[in-house]
Amino acid sequence: MNVLWLQSAGCGGCTMSLLCAENPNVFDTLGDAGIRFLWHPSFSLETGAEARRILESVEAGETPLDVLCVEGSIVTGPRGTGKYHMLAGTGRSMLDWVQSLAPKARHVVAVGSCAAFGGITAAGGNPAGALGLQWDGTLEGGALPGAFRSASGLPVINVAGCPTHPAWVTETLLLLAGEAMSEGDLDPFRRPRFYADHLVHHGCTKNEFYEYKASARSLSEMGCMMEHLGCVGTQAVGDCNIRPWNGEGSCTRGGYPCIACTSPEFEEPNHPFTETPTIAGIPVGLPSDMPKAWFMALASLSKAATPKRIDVNAHSDRIRVAPTLRVKRK
Amino acid sequence: MSERQLLVGPFNRVEGDLEIRLDIEGGAVRAAYANSPLFRGFEMMLPGKDPRDALTLTPRICGICSISQSAAAAFALADAGRAEMPEQGALAASILHGVENMADHVTHFHLFFMPDFCRPSYAGRAWHQRALQRFTAMEGSAAKTMVEARARLLHIVGMLGGKWPHTLAIQPGGVTRAPDARDKVRIQTLLRAFRRFLETSLFGAPLEAFVGLSSLRDLDVWSTGDAGLFLEIAGDLDLASLGRGPGRYLSAGAYPMPSGRVSRAGVWQGGAVTAFDPAQIVEDVSHAWMLGGAAHPAQGVTAPDEEMREEAYSWCKAPRLGGQPVEVGALARQAVDGHPLAQALAAEGGVRARITGRLLEIARLQIWLEDWAARLDPAACFMGAWTLPEAGSGTGTGVGLVEAARGTLGHWLRIEGGKIASYQIVAPTTWNFSPRDAGGAAGPVEAALVGCPVGEAEDTPVSVQHVVRSFDPCMVCTVH
Numbered sequence: 001m002n003v004l005w006l007q008s009a010g011c012g013g014c015t016m017s018l019l020c021a022e023n024p025n026v027f028d029t030l031g032d033a034g035i036r037f038l039w040h041p042s043f044s045l046e047t048g049a050e051a052r053r054i055l056e057s058v059e060a061g062e063t064p065l066d067v068l069c070v071e072g073s074i075v076t077g078p079r080g081t082g083k084y085h086m087l088a089g090t091g092r093s094m095l096d097w098v099q100s101l102a103p104k105a106r107h108v109v110a111v112g113s114c115a116a117f118g119g120i121t122a123a124g125g126n127p128a129g130a131l132g133l134q135w136d137g138t139l140e141g142g143a144l145p146g147a148f149r150s151a152s153g154l155p156v157i158n159v160a161g162c163p164t165h166p167a168w169v170t171e172t173l174l175l176l177a178g179e180a181m182s183e184g185d186l187d188p189f190r191r192p193r194f195y196a197d198h199l200v201h202h203g204c205t206k207n208e209f210y211e212y213k214a215s216a217r218s219l220s221e222m223g224c225m226m227e228h229l230g231c232v233g234t235q236a237v238g239d240c241n242i243r244p245w246n247g248e249g250s251c252t253r254g255g256y257p258c259i260a261c262t263s264p265e266f267e268e269p270n271h272p273f274t275e276t277p278t279i280a281g282i283p284v285g286l287p288s289d290m291p292k293a294w295f296m297a298l299a300s301l302s303k304a305a306t307p308k309r310i311d312v313n314a315h316s317d318r319i320r321v322a323p324t325l326r327v328k329r330k
Numbered sequence: 331m332s333e334r335q336l337l338v339g340p341f342n343r344v345e346g347d348l349e350i351r352l353d354i355e356g357g358a359v360r361a362a363y364a365n366s367p368l369f370r371g372f373e374m375m376l377p378g379k380d381p382r383d384a385l386t387l388t389p390r391i392c393g394i395c396s397i398s399q400s401a402a403a404a405f406a407l408a409d410a411g412r413a414e415m416p417e418q419g420a421l422a423a424s425i426l427h428g429v430e431n432m433a434d435h436v437t438h439f440h441l442f443f444m445p446d447f448c449r450p451s452y453a454g455r456a457w458h459q460r461a462l463q464r465f466t467a468m469e470g471s472a473a474k475t476m477v478e479a480r481a482r483l484l485h486i487v488g489m490l491g492g493k494w495p496h497t498l499a500i501q502p503g504g505v506t507r508a509p510d511a512r513d514k515v516r517i518q519t520l521l522r523a524f525r526r527f528l529e530t531s532l533f534g535a536p537l538e539a540f541v542g543l544s545s546l547r548d549l550d551v552w553s554t555g556d557a558g559l560f561l562e563i564a565g566d567l568d569l570a571s572l573g574r575g576p577g578r579y580l581s582a583g584a585y586p587m588p589s590g591r592v593s594r595a596g597v598w599q600g601g602a603v604t605a606f607d608p609a610q611i612v613e614d615v616s617h618a619w620m621l622g623g624a625a626h627p628a629q630g631v632t633a634p635d636e637e638m639r640e641e642a643y644s645w646c647k648a649p650r651l652g653g654q655p656v657e658v659g660a661l662a663r664q665a666v667d668g669h670p671l672a673q674a675l676a677a678e679g680g681v682r683a684r685i686t687g688r689l690l691e692i693a694r695l696q697i698w699l700e701d702w703a704a705r706l707d708p709a710a711c712f713m714g715a716w717t718l719p720e721a722g723s724g725t726g727t728g729v730g731l732v733e734a735a736r737g738t739l740g741h742w743l744r745i746e747g748g749k750i751a752s753y754q755i756v757a758p759t760t761w762n763f764s765p766r767d768a769g770g771a772a773g774p775v776e777a778a779l780v781g782c783p784v785g786e787a788e789d790t791p792v793s794v795q796h797v798v799r800s801f802d803p804c805m806v807c808t809v810h
Contacts, residue, residue, distance in 0.1 A: 009370055011806050012345050013393020013495040019437070020484055020494065025477045027468050037468065041342045045445050045467040048338045048790030075370070078636035084369040084645075088349035089339025120390040124375025127634070163393060163495055219506045220713035246481075246488025254492020254499050255506030259386065261496075267387075272380035274498075317508040317713065 001066040001177040004058060004101070005040040005111075008094045009085050009121050009130055010072025013163040014112040015042050020246055021166035029170050035177055038063065052089055059100055067176060068105035068150075070133055073114040073121040074098055074143035077129035084128045098133065098143055106151045107176050108133065108144075109159060111169055116158035116191075117264035118142070124268075132158070135189070137265040154183060158190045161238065162261035165245060168195050189264060191237065199288060200233035200250070200258045203241035210234075212306040213299045214314035219256055219274065223314025227283060230274045231257035234287035238262045338790055339367075341798065343442040345394045346805025348763070350794065351643070354784050359794065362772070362779035364763045366646040369619070372810040373632040376753040381407055381718050381745050384753065388741065389496050391755070392807040394437075396495030397430040397487070398734030399741075399807070402755075405586065406741040408502035410728030413716030417588050419504025421702050422490060422712055424585040424592070425517070426500060427732070428699045429486045431584075432524075433494075434735035435660065435692050436532070438802045440465065440476040443685065444556070446795055447563055457563050464556060472531060472556055479527035486517050504713035511708045518703050525696055532556050537693040544670040546678070549686065557689050561682075569681040573778040573797030576655050579662035579676055580606060580761070582740070584733035585698070592698060593667040593733070597656065598676055603666055606651075608731065608740070613756065614648040617641065617765040624768065627742040627754040628727065645809045648764035648773060649756050657774045658737025658761045659801065661687025664694070680778075681800040688802070724748040734758050736804050757807035775801055 007015070021029055030036070037043060039054045046054060057063040074095050075084045082093030090097070102108050110133040113119035117137055121130035131142040134156040140146035149155055157176075159168050172192050175181040187196045204210070209224040216223035225231035233241075233251075236258050240250040251258050259273050260266045271277040277284045286295050309321040333356075339349035351363040372391050376384060384407065389400040401423060408414065415423065444465040452458050464472035484494050490509055491499035499506045509517070525537065533540050534555025543549055552561055564570060583595030583606075596603040614624045619642045621633040635642065648655075656662075661684050664672030672690055675683035719726040730741040737758030744752040764773035772780075775798060782793040 007346070009368055011390050011393040011396070011495075013390070013396060016393040016396075016495055019477055020481045022478070022481050025474055025481065027474055027477065031468070039342075041340065042345070043441065043468050044342060045448065047342045047795060048340070050790060051340050051342060075368075077369075078634070083638060084634075085347070086349075086367040087340055088347050088365070088367050089337050089341070120387065121370050123387060124371075124377075124379065127371030127374040128369055130370070162390065218715075219501055220504070220508065240493075244488065245493035247485030249485075249488030249492045251492045251498065253507075254490070254497060256492065256498035272382050273386040274382055275380075317711070318510060 001035050002038045003035060003067045003069055003173065004038045004065055005069040005071065006094070006098065007041045008070055008072035008098065008115065009075040009128060010112060010114040010119070012042070012071070014071045014169070017163040018166045018169050021170050026166065026170065030173060033174055033177055035173055038065070048089060055097070058104055061104065065101070065105045067107045067109055067173065068101055069109045069111050070098060070115045071111040073118050073130035073132060075121065075128040075130050077127070080129070095143055102144055102148065102150065107154060108150045108156045109172060110134070110156050111159050112164050113160045113162045113261055113266065116160040119162060120267045122267060135264060155190055157181070157186065157192065160189070160191050160262040162266070165195070165240065167243065168192065187237070191262065195239045196237040196262065198237065198239040198242055200236045200238045200240050200252070201287070202239070204233055204252050205241070206252055208310060209314050212302045212310050214306050214310045216314060220317045221315050222317065225252065225257045226276065228276050229257050230259065230272065230276050232260045232285055233258035235285055236260035236262060336789060336791070338794060343445065343799060344803045344805060345392070346808065348798070348803060348805050350779070350798065352779070352784070352794065357784060357786070359779050359782040359784060362776045363643055364765060364773060364775050365644045366763065366805050366809040368805065368809055369634055369645040370810065371632065371634065373753055373755060376750045379750050381410065381743065381750050384743065384750065385498055385501065388755070391810045392804060393495045394434055395734045395736065395739070395804055395807050397427050397497060397500065398732055398739050400497060400500050401427050401732045402730040402739050402741040404500045404502050404730065405732065406728040406730030406743040407718065408716065408728070409730060410726040410743055410745055411502055411716050411718045413502045413714065414588060415504045416711050416714045418707055418710035419712045419714065420587045421705060422505040422509060423500045424587065425699060425702050426487055426491050426497065426505070427585065428695055428702070429483060430494065431735040432692065432695050432699070433480050433484055435688050436476050436480055439685070439688065440473050442802065443799045444560065446792060446799065449792060451792060455566060457559060457566065460559055461563065464559065475527065475531050479524060482520060483524045486520050489513055489516060501713065503716035506713065508712040509706055509708060514703065514706045514708055517706070521696070521700050521703055528692065528696060533693065534558060537696055540690065540693045541697065546674050549671060560685060564682040569796065570678055570683070571680055572782065572793060573681045573800055574679040575657040575774045575778045577679055578654060578656045579665050580651060580656040580658050580738055581663040581666040582606060582731040582733055582738045584663055586732070593663055596666040597651065598662065598665045598673070601673065601677065603668070608729065610652045611756065612650050612653070614650060614767040616648070616768040617643060618647045619645055620647060627740065627756055628744070630742070630754040632754070644765040646760055646764055648767045649761050650767055655764065655771055655774050655777070656761060658758045659684065659687070660691040660735070662737060663733055664690050681796050684800040719745045720748050734807070736802050737761060755810050757804070757810060759803045759805060759808040762801050763803055763805070763808055775803070
C-alpha cells in the first residue's frame with residue numbers, strides 16, 4: 001500500500017508525533033506491513049522538481065494512489081482563493097491540489113484535528129479561512145464536499161487529535177492495509193472508533209479525586225481538574241489514558257486539563273482553556289451520558305464523603321497523605 | 331541578466347513550506363529569494379483572548395519547536411505578571427526544553443540533512459556506500475537507530491510534561507507536575523541511554539572528547555561515528571566554503587534560570603561578542619505580503635496584504651538587529667557562549683560550520699541535561715504563585731526570549747483590560763529566512779546561497795539543498 005502525505009496549513013506536529021511511534025519504530029511498523037511512502041515532506045529524499053513529478057504522476061493517474069494523507073487544515077483565504085497556502089514550486093494552491101488529488105486516492109485520511117475539522121488554524125476568527133478536508137468544524141462540507149467518497153467508498157477518515165497519537169495514525173494505516181476498516185468503524189465525526197469509543201477519562205490517574213469531586217484549584221495541584229481547571233476528559237474522546245503518550249504520559253498525567261483536542265471546534269471553547277465555566281457553581285459541561293440531576297446529587301454526596309487523604313492530596317502538588325494500610329487482625 | 335531562473339519547491343526535509351527562487355549566471359547562483367508560501371495568522375488569533383490561552387495556542391504554531399513556543403509564551407506572561415519560576419521549576423522547564431532541542435537536532439542531522447549525500451549524483455565518491463548504508467531515507471541504519479533513541483528520549487517529556495508535542499506543562503510560575511524521586515532516576519536512566527546512542531552512533535567517542543575540540547585543526551582529525559562521516563564528506567565536497575552567511579550571529583541566551591541563563595546572550599561578529607539589545611530589533615515588511623511599516627515587535631502589527639503585491643514575495647517579515655540581518659541557531663549560540671571551536675567555525679561560516687555547531691551543541695546539551703537532572707530536588711517547590719493583570723482593568727506588557735533549536739525566539743505581549751491586546755512573534759527562521767529589507771539587504775539564507783554552483787542539467791541544485799538544510803529551517807514558526 002502506498003501513501004502520499006501532504007502537509008497543508010498546520011504545524012507539522014502530527015508528523016513529529018508519528019516519529020515517536022515505538023515497538024517497533026515508525027519506519028519498521030509501516031515498512032514491515034508493506035506500507036511505503038510515495039512521498040512524505042519530512043522523510044522522503046525527493047525535493048523540488050523530483051517531488052513535483054511524483055505529484056503530477058498521481059494527478060495524471062499514472063501512479064495509482066492507495067492513501068492520501070493530509071496533515072494541516074486547508075486554507076481558503078484570501079477571499080476564497082486559497083493563496084494563503086501555495087504548494088511551493090507549483091504555482092497552485094494546496095486547496096487546488098487537494099481537490100484534484102483526493103478523487104484519485106483509494107482512501108483519504110485527515111491526520112490531526114486541523115485536517116479533520118480546521119482545528120487550531122481556525123481559531124480566533126479564522127484569519128486564514130481554514131477548513132477541514134471534509135468538515136468545517138462541526139458542519140459537514142470542507143475543502144471537499146460532504147458527499148465526497150474516495151475510491152474505496154469511504155468518506156475522509158478523520159484521525160483527529162492535536163497532535164495525533166502516533167498509534168492512531170499507524171493503526172489506521174495498518175487497518176486500511178488489511179482492508180479492515182469500514183464506515184461502521186468510524187464514529188459520527190468519522191473518527192476511527194478504535195480510539196474514539198473511549199473517553200480520555202478512562203484510565204485517568206486522577207479518577208479517585210474525580211469520584212469525590214476533590215478538585216484542584218490551580219495547576220500543579222493533584223486533584224481533579226474538571227470542576228475548576230477546564231478539564232473535559234469526561235466528555236472528550238480518546239484512549240490517551242489507556243495507552244499513554246511518550247512512554248507513560250497524558251495531558252492529565254502531566255498535570256494540565258484535557259481540552260478535547262480530538263473534537264471539532266475545540267480551538268474555541270468560549271472560555272479560557274484552563275478555566276471551567278460554571279452556572280451556580282455547577283460546571284457547564286457534564287460528563288458524557290450523565291443526567292444533570294444525578295451529577296448534582298452524586299457530587300454533593302461524594303464531596304461530603306471525601307476522605308481526608310483525598311482532600312489533602314487534591315490540594316497538594318504531591319502525595320502528602322498515604323493510603324491507610326489495612327492490617328490483618330490476628 | 332541571469333541566464334535562467336529556477337523555482338525550487340516543494341522544498342522538503344525542512345519543517346513547513348519553503349520555495350526558493352534562484353537567478354543563475356555562469357553556473358552559479360547570482361541571487362536567491364526565499365518565500366514562505368503559507369499564512370495562518372496566529373498573531374491575529376490571539377488578541378481579545380485571555381492571556382493564559384497563549385500557553386495553549388502558541389505551542390501549536392509549530393509541532394517541532396512546540397516547547398520553545400510554550401516556554402516563550404510562559405516567560406512573556408511571567409514578565410507581564412511579574413512572576414518568577416522557582417529555581418526547581420525553571421530547572422524542570424529547562425529539562426523539557428532541552429530534550430525538545432536535542433530531539434530536533436538529531437532529527438535534523440539524521441532525517442533532514444544527511445540523506446542528501448545518498449543521491450545518485452554522488453555515486454563513486456569514497457564515502458557514498460557508507461552514506462547509503464547509514465542515511466538512506468527511511469531505511470538507513472542510522473536513521474532507524476536515531477528514531478528509536480529519540481522516541482525514548484521523549485519519554486522524559488511524557489513523564490514531566492504529559493506529551494510531546496503541545497505540552498501545557500510549562501507555566502509562568504513553573505511546571506504543572508512536580509517530579510518525585512522515582513521520576514528523577516527514570517529521567518537520569520533515559521539520559522544515560524541517550525548518551526549511549528550519541529557515543530556509539532553519532533560521535534563514536536565520549537562526548538567530552540568532542541566538546542574538548544578547540545580548533546579547526548582538532549576538528550580536521552575527528553574521524554569517528556557519523557560525525558566523522560559527515561566531516562569526511564564535508565572535506566571532500568568543501569562544505570566549509572559553501573553557503574557562508576552574514577557573519578553576524580545572535581543568541582538571546584538559552585535556558586533562563588533565576589541564577590541566569592545557562593548559555594550567554596550576545597552578538598558575535600568578527601571575533602568579538604557585544605551585548606544583545608532587544609530594543610534594536612525592527613521587523614521590516616517591505617518585501618513581505620504585510621501591510622504597515624517597519625516596527626519593533628512591541629509595536630508591530632500583522633495585517634496580511636490580500637492583494638499579494640508584486641514587489642513582495644513572502645509571508646515572512648524581515649527582522650533586523652540594529653538595521654542588519656543576523657544569523658541565529660546552534661552555531662550562533664555556541665559562538666556567543668564562547669566555545670573556541672564554535673568561534674572558529676563562526677568565522678568559517680558555511681555549511682560545515684552550521685552542522686558542526688549543531689553537533690557541538692548536541693554534545694554540550696547532553697552534559698547540561700545530565701547536570702540538570704542530577705540537581706532535581708523532589709522535595710522542592712516546582713510551581714510558584716503567579717497572577718496576571720486582572721480582567722477589566724489590568725494592563726501590562728511582557729517579553730519572552732528563549733533559544734529554540736533553530737535559534738532566537740521572542741514573544742512580545744500586551745495586555746489591556748485583562749485581555750491580549752497585541753501578540754507579536756519573531757521566530758528563529760524569521761531571522762534566517764527573512765526576505766530583503768527596504769535597503770535591499772538580503773536575508774541570511776538568501777545571502778548564503780549566492781555563489782552556489784549549479785550544474786547545467788540541475789533543476790533542483792544539490793548545493794542549494796545543502797545550504798538551505800544546513801540552517802535547519804522551520805517555516806511553520808517563521809510565518810506563524
